[in-house]
Amino acid sequence: QQQVKQSPQSLIVQKGGISIINCAYENTAFDYFPWYQQFPGKGPALLIAIRPDVSEKKEGRFTISFNKSAKQFSLHIMDSQPGDSATYFCAATTTTSGTYKYIFGTGTRLKVLA
Amino acid sequence: NAGVTQTPKFQVLKTGQSMTLQCAQDMNHNSMYWYRQDPGMGLRLIYYSASEGTTDKGEVPNGYNVSRLNKREFSLRLESAAPSQTSVYFCASSAGQRLLTFGSGTRLTVV
Numbered sequence: 001q002q003q004v005k006q007s008p009q010s011l012i013v014q015k016g017g018i019s020i021i022n023c024a025y026e027n028t029a030f031d032y033f034p035w036y037q038q039f040p041g042k043g044p045a046l047l048i049a050i051r052p053d054v055s056e057k058k059e060g061r062f063t064i065s066f067n068k069s070a071k072q073f074s075l076h077i078m079d080s081q082p083g084d085s086a087t088y089f090c091a092a093t094t095t096t097s098g099t100y101k102y103i104f105g106t107g108t109r110l111k112v113l114a
Numbered sequence: 115n116a117g118v119t120q121t122p123k124f125q126v127l128k129t130g131q132s133m134t135l136q137c138a139q140d141m142n143h144n145s146m147y148w149y150r151q152d153p154g155m156g157l158r159l160i161y162y163s164a165s166e167g168t169t170d171k172g173e174v175p176n177g178y179n180v181s182r183l184n185k186r187e188f189s190l191r192l193e194s195a196a197p198s199q200t201s202v203y204f205c206a207s208s209a210g211q212r213l214l215t216f217g218s219g220t221r222l223t224v225v
């Protein structure tokens with residue numbers, strides 16, 4: 001119940017195309033869903049996040065779509081650029097006694113071809 | 115404006131050796147975390163410290179110990195390194211606002 005399942009494991013997209021990464025969860029106690037972006041040799045960095053009372057959140061070319069009933073959420077990267085080539089992790093968080101618990105997906109390695 | 119600083123960046127150990135990975139944050143965050151990242155496994159929580167003076171086990175604590183030295187510093191110790199502990203280790207911190215700030219990682223190889 002604690003897992004967050006992420007797909008695909010890897011993704012190749014042409015420059016200007018749309019990149020879509022999907023995540024699914026089981027635990028209905030999760031109440032915050034961030035996405036992290038990681039470039040080679042660096043630590044993950046927060047990209048965008050959404051709460052379950054919102055169905056979509058957009059920041060520039062990055063959009064999270066959230067389907068509470070299906071317990072699924074996805075990251076869409078519009079007009080993908082070579083600079084977007086990175087590994088993307090979805091995550092889900094919940095709180096226990098005031099401490100946040102993060103469960104990460106297994107990651108998607110995105111390569112955008114020039 | 116360093117954020118989360120990890121040392122060392124790279125380390126090679128022989129099986130059975132011990133070492134301590136250091137982590138310090140300058141953002142006055144209460145919570146700190148140690149993760150390991152392995153191919154196809156994502157980020158798995160080893161230990162965390164919700165606040166100064168407290169530590170708790172995460173998903174994969176076996177073979178590790180931690181010390182929350184003060185509010186800034188959270189170290190991870192491998193007492194007797196094993197090849198299965200070859201990984202990239204990330205320290206992270208949080209102000210309790212659901213957002214993690216990660217360090218740049220320590221790449222550890224155990225031979």
